[in-house]
Structures are given as structure tokens and as C-alpha cells.
Amino acid sequence: MVSYQKKYIAYKLRVESRLNRCMMKQEPVSLCEPVSYVLSGGGKRIRPLLVLLSCEAVGGVMEQALPAAVAIEILHNFSLVHDDIMDHASTRRGRPTVHKKWDESVAILTGDELLGLAYRELLRTKSPAIGRVTEIFTDGVIEVCEGQAYDKEFEVRHSVTMVDYLQMIAKKTGKLVSVSLELGAVIGAGSVREIRALRDYGTHIGRAFQIQDDYLDVVADEEEFGKKIGGDIVGGKKTYLLIEAYQRARGEDKKLLEAIIMNGGTSRRNVAAVRKIYEHYGVLASAQSMVAQSIARADKELKVLHPGQAREMLYWFSEMLANRNF
Amino acid sequence: MVSYQKKYIAYKLRVESRLNRCMMKQEPVSLCEPVSYVLSGGGKRIRPLLVLLSCEAVGGVMEQALPAAVAIEILHNFSLVHDDIMDHASTRRGRPTVHKKWDESVAILTGDELLGLAYRELLRTKSPAIGRVTEIFTDGVIEVCEGQAYDKEFEVRHSVTMVDYLQMIAKKTGKLVSVSLELGAVIGAGSVREIRALRDYGTHIGRAFQIQDDYLDVVADEEEFGKKIGGDIVGGKKTYLLIEAYQRARGEDKKLLEAIIMNGGTSRRNVAAVRKIYEHYGVLASAQSMVAQSIARADKELKVLHPGQAREMLYWFSEMLANRNF
Numbered sequence: 001m002v003s004y005q006k007k008y009i010a011y012k013l014r015v016e017s018r019l020n021r022c023m024m025k026q027e028p029v030s031l032c033e034p035v036s037y038v039l040s041g042g043g044k045r046i047r048p049l050l051v052l053l054s055c056e057a058v059g060g061v062m063e064q065a066l067p068a069a070v071a072i073e074i075l076h077n078f079s080l081v082h083d084d085i086m087d088h089a090s091t092r093r094g095r096p097t098v099h100k101k102w103d104e105s106v107a108i109l110t111g112d113e114l115l116g117l118a119y120r121e122l123l124r125t126k127s128p129a130i131g132r133v134t135e136i137f138t139d140g141v142i143e144v145c146e147g148q149a150y151d152k153e154f155e156v157r158h159s160v161t162m163v164d165y166l167q168m169i170a171k172k173t174g175k176l177v178s179v180s181l182e183l184g185a186v187i188g189a190g191s192v193r194e195i196r197a198l199r200d201y202g203t204h205i206g207r208a209f210q211i212q213d214d215y216l217d218v219v220a221d222e223e224e225f226g227k228k229i230g231g232d233i234v235g236g237k238k239t240y241l242l243i244e245a246y247q248r249a250r251g252e253d254k255k256l257l258e259a260i261i262m263n264g265g266t267s268r269r270n271v272a273a274v275r276k277i278y279e280h281y282g283v284l285a286s287a288q289s290m291v292a293q294s295i296a297r298a299d300k301e302l303k304v305l306h307p308g309q310a311r312e313m314l315y316w317f318s319e320m321l322a323n324r325n326f
Numbered sequence: 327m328v329s330y331q332k333k334y335i336a337y338k339l340r341v342e343s344r345l346n347r348c349m350m351k352q353e354p355v356s357l358c359e360p361v362s363y364v365l366s367g368g369g370k371r372i373r374p375l376l377v378l379l380s381c382e383a384v385g386g387v388m389e390q391a392l393p394a395a396v397a398i399e400i401l402h403n404f405s406l407v408h409d410d411i412m413d414h415a416s417t418r419r420g421r422p423t424v425h426k427k428w429d430e431s432v433a434i435l436t437g438d439e440l441l442g443l444a445y446r447e448l449l450r451t452k453s454p455a456i457g458r459v460t461e462i463f464t465d466g467v468i469e470v471c472e473g474q475a476y477d478k479e480f481e482v483r484h485s486v487t488m489v490d491y492l493q494m495i496a497k498k499t500g501k502l503v504s505v506s507l508e509l510g511a512v513i514g515a516g517s518v519r520e521i522r523a524l525r526d527y528g529t530h531i532g533r534a535f536q537i538q539d540d541y542l543d544v545v546a547d548e549e550e551f552g553k554k555i556g557g558d559i560v561g562g563k564k565t566y567l568l569i570e571a572y573q574r575a576r577g578e579d580k581k582l583l584e585a586i587i588m589n590g591g592t593s594r595r596n597v598a599a600v601r602k603i604y605e606h607y608g609v610l611a612s613a614q615s616m617v618a619q620s621i622a623r624a625d626k627e628l629k630v631l632h633p634g635q636a637r638e639m640l641y642w643f644s645e646m647l648a649n650r651n652f
Contacts, residue, residue, distance in 0.1 A: 031475035086430075086431040105411070105478060109478070112408060116471060120461075134456075152431060
């Protein structure tokens with residue numbers, strides 16, 4: 001167990017040292033400063049880890065997938081910078097967001113530059129499949145935009161079904177995870193079956209990750225979670241929990257949830273009441289079982305792969321994800 | 327002459343019919359509607375024309391460069407949508423800008439999606455040099471962002487030299503023109519010399535285009551130009567004219583220009599006075615000679631190419647550019 005944690009840290013450092021090299025330029029200052037700020041802002045670097053492990057899992061050499069791993073992390077940060085503008089978020093990983101520290105123009109341009117830098121890094125991949133690698137990456141860019149568009153649409157739409165929700169998170173969160181695994185497997189020259197299995201592993205853990213995120217918003221330890229509990233409820237966010245609870249609830253409970261949906265949020269003093277509703281109708285348990293189910297499906301995909309350290313570490317990864325409280 | 331105009335229109339139609347196919351999707355509505363709105367908004371489609379002509383000029387078949395031509399046009403529109411947000415522009419080609427017709431979030435996401443669609447289209451290029459094609463395109467994305475960053479920096483910086491200015495327009499406007507020509511030549515499998523010559527042709531006409539733009543802001547016919555004369559003066563934009571005039575002017579004239587620079591603009595009733603200063607110090611003539619010089623340099627590059635219709639049309643193109651009044 002400890003050795004996986006160590007390997008994760010080692011890979012994270014490799015990615016971060018390469019990220020540092022992407023921001024060696026000094027000018028234009030108004031662009032290079034915020035780019036450095038974003039890329040040095042930390043984060044779990046989960047997506048690059050998955051690129052690297054996926055490459056290894058099909059018998060490839062980790063180094064070959066390093067540019068793609070870094071590119072995926074930059075792409076992820078591009079979407080965070082732009083989403084933070086749209087969501088009027090003022091902090092990210094404990095620091096002011098780019099549009100708060102500078103302004104919106106700087107944040108728009110920083111995101112754009114990050115996307116360009118992501119492609120530049122990706123194109124450093126030495127692979128005969130570079131065309132396909134770039135296509136997979138581009139599909140990721142487009143779906144992440146579409147996922148964000150649905151997410152914004154849902155904010156003002158009163159009726160969002162579970163099917164709508166699952167499709168949205170598949171695009172907004174899941175796609176980049178499955179792209180990470182697909183890229184690693186393609187660069188590592190995996191077989192068609194291996195590539196498909198790893199991509200689907202990504203799809204399932206992407207879903208697990210997002211539903212766990214919705215769950216943690218209600219039950220996490222505030223210290224470990226790093227943000228205030230119940231933010232989604234206060235903001236009227238149509239999460240797995242709210243959508244499922246609205247389906248199940250009756251009487252006064254349903255009225256309260258309906259008010260939250262109609263008003264696009266509620267006062268912080270309603271958080272406890274909503275949590276009670278979630279518990280009462282078994283919605284928290286349902287979310288947990290959905291996470292467990294997705295993880296089980298993800299792990300099942302891994303059976304296609306040759307046994308070995310990389311595969312073991314992917315099992316370790318999904319288990320860690322299922323039990324995370326941060 | 328007429329035949330070149332006809333060919334231009336024919337190529338423009340090919341590009342537009344392919345652009346239409348990029349926006350076949352219907353959902354998410356909040357993203358597909360503004361994407362269609364932008365791509366169907368017209369424009370001269372000059373960059374795609376240059377991609378196609380460049381491909382032909384090295385002996386390639388136009389069809390092969392069509393995806394890259396369309397990709398460049400989408401990339402250009404991506405930068406317009408985001409720049410319009412940053413510049414608080416309310417109209418573009420006689421229609422409301424995306425952030426005015428919808429809102430800023432929609433405009434940010436529309437730009438991002440356009441960039442993704444541009445890459446998707448580019449990757450449809452059938453060429454053994456697809457890796458290099460994508461690299462050239464990516465350098466374009468990054469430099470356009472940097473050019474825009476300099477442009478925004480210059481808005482609040484009091485001292486901008488002619489060297490600063492020329493570097494900025496080379497990135498913001500020139501790069502995409504030279505990338506257009508370079509892409510066409512690479513896809514058409516031109517020789518190293520041909521590719522370099524066409525790229526440099528693009529660099530020179532890109533510069534000519536931008537300085538002509540600065541010039542037309544002061545002297546164009548308002549009807550043909552499609553916007554009010556003197557906008558750059560009112561907005562205190564550090565154009566070729568203002569920078570050069572500030573260098574040359576003395577006494578009261580210099581004081582007026584200094585006030586415009588310091589205050590970041592001036593009242594519309596000063597436009598005539600500034601125009602007089604530009605005339606008095608020979609700045610308009612200097613701009614015209616700079617345009618002519620750039621065009622001459624551009625044309626000189628074409629000597630490397632084999633004689634033929636495509637080369638002739640590039641000569642026609644630069645002459646048209648030098649004499650444009652729109």
C-alpha cells in the first residue's frame with residue numbers, strides 16, 4: 001500500500017517538474033504570471049497519474065506518456081480557470097481565482113493560453129499514433145465545453161432528470177478521466193481491447209468521483225474537505241442527491257426541495273433539514289451504493305489487462321477513490 | 327482580374343459550406359446556437375483563401391487543404407469572440423457580439439468550443455505531415471493569445487515604442503496570416519524554400535494589413551469602411567499613426583497627443599485636429615509607404631515559387647490588400 005502512495009508522489013513530482021518547464025517564459029508579463037500562478041497552484045494531479053499508469057498497464061514506458069500527462073493537467077486547469085469566471089468563484093485551492101486576483105480579461109486569456117500550451121505539450125509525444133492522440137485529446141476539449149454548457153443550462157432549468165444529470169457529469173467530469181486513460185493506453189501501444197477497457201475504467205471512476213463529490217458536499221469533514229459543508233444545497237445545485245431526493249420525497253419534504261429548485265438555492269440554515277431529508281429517503285445510501293457500483297464496474301474492466309504492478313495500482317486507485325473523504 | 331475575384335468567391339463558398347457542416351449539432355442549445363451564429367456571421371474569409379492558394383502555389387490540390395482552411399477561420403473567430411469580451415465591443419460585422427446577444431459566460435464557452443472545433447477540423451487533414459501541421463497551428467494559437475496580451479498591456483502603458491507595436495501586431499494579426507500560408511504550403515508538400523517564402527509572404531502582408539487598418543480608421547469612407555471614422559483616436563488606441571505622430575510632433579501638437587495617451591482617449595471633436603497633426607507631420611504618408619514597402623517585400627518572396635495561376639493570384643491578393651478601402 002505504502003509503495004503505491006510513494007509511486008504516486010514520485011509521478012506527481014515528475015509531472016510538476018515538467019509543468020514548471022512549460023512556464024519558463026517571462027513575457028508578456030500579464031499572461032505569463034497568471035499562467036505560472038495556475039500551474040504552480042497544486043492539486044492532486046490525478047489525471048496525469050492515470051495517463052502514466054494506463055501507459056504502463058499496457059506495457060508502455062511511463063516517460064513516453066509524460067507529455068500527454070502534463071497536457072491533460074494543463075487542459076484540466078484551463079477548464080477550471082474559465083469555469084471559475086462563469087461560476088463567479090472567488091477561491092480555488094485556498095487561493096484567489098485568476099479573475100479575482102487579476103481580472104476577467106486576464107482570466108479569459110490565461111485559459112486560452114493554457115489550452116494552447118496543453119496542445120504544445122501534447123505534441124511533444126513521440127508516437128506513431130500522434131494523430132489519434134491529438135484527436136482523442138480534442139474530443140476531450142469539446143466534450144468538457146459541452147458538459148459545462150449543460151451544467152450552466154441546468155442552473156436555470158427547473159426540471160433536470162437523473163439521465164440528464166448523468167450525461168452532464170459524463171461530459172464535464174468523466175470525459176477527461178476516460179481521455180486520460182485512453183491516451184495512456186494508445187501511447188503505450190495497447191491493443192484495441194486494452195484501450196477500450198482502460199477508457200471504460202475511466203468512464204466509471206469519473207462517474208464515481210463526481211457522485212462522491214456530491215456526497216461529500218453534505219457529509220464530509222469540513223477540515224479535510226477544505227470547504228464549507230452544504231455549499232451545493234445553499235447554491236441550489238442539481239446534484240445526484242437533490243435530483244434523487246426530489247424524486248423520492250413526499251409532502252413537506254418535497255415542498256422544501258421544490259422551493260430550493262425554484263429559487264435556485266436556499267439559506268444556510270436549511271442545510272441540516274435537507275441533510276435529514278437525504279437521510280430519511282435513503283439518498284445518501286443510494287449515492288454511496290452508486291459510487292460502489294461504478295467502482296466495481298471500473299475494476300471489472302481491468303481484468304482484460306495483464307497482471308502486474310500498474311494494474312494493481314489502478315485497483316488501489318479506485319479503492320482510494322471510493323473511500324476518499326477529501 | 328475578374329477571374330481571380332470569381333475564384334475567390336468560389337473558394338469562399340467552399341469554405342462556408344464546410345463551416346456549415348461544423349455546426350450540424352443541435353445540443354447543448356446554449357452552446358450550439360452561438361457557435362452557429364458566429365460561424366454564419368460572414369467575414370471576408372481571407373485566411374482560408376490564403377491556405378488554399380498557398381497549397382496550390384506549391385503544386386498541391388486545394389481540396390487537401392480545405393480542412394486546415396476551415397480550421398484557421400474557426401480559430402480566427404474564436405479569437406474575435408474572446409477579444410470582443412475583453413474589449414467590451416458591442417457589435418461585430420453589424421450584429422451584436424456574442425456576450426451582448428447572450429452573456430459573458432456563453433461567450434467564453436463559445437470561444438472555447440470554437441477552439442476545440444478548429445482542432446477537430448484541422449485533424450481531418452490527410453497528410454503525412456499532420457504532426458507538423460498541428461504544431462504550426464498550435465504556435466498560432468499561442469502567439470495570438472500573446473499578441474492580445476500585449477495589446478491589452480499597451481492600453482494601460484503610457485510608453486509604447488514602434489518596435490513594441492510591430493512585435494504586438496506581428497503576433498496578434500500577422501501570425502495567423504503567416505500560419506495560413508505555412509499550413510497550405512506544408513499540406514501541399516512544398517519544399518523547405520517554398521514553405522519559408524510563403525510563410526514570410528504572410529508575415530509581410532499581415533503587417534501591411536494591420537497598418538492599413540490603422541490608416542483606414544482615419545481616412546476611410548465611413549460607408550465603405552462600415553464603421554465610424556476616428557474610433558482609434560477616440561479610444562486612445564496606440565496605433566502606428568499615434569506612435570509615429572507622437573515621435574514626430576512638437577509643441578501644442580505633441581501636448582494634444584500626449585493628453586490622448588495619458589487619458590486613454592479623447593472626445594470625438596478632437597478627431598479632425600488629430601487627423602491634421604497626422605497629415606502635417608507626414609504620418610499618413612509614412613503609413614502608406616510602410617504598407618507599400620511590406621507588400622513589395624511580400625511579393626518579392628513569391629519569386630521563389632513556380633510561375634502559375636496560384637502565384638499570380640497571390641500577387642493579385644497583395645495588390646488588392648494595398649488598395650483596399652474597406
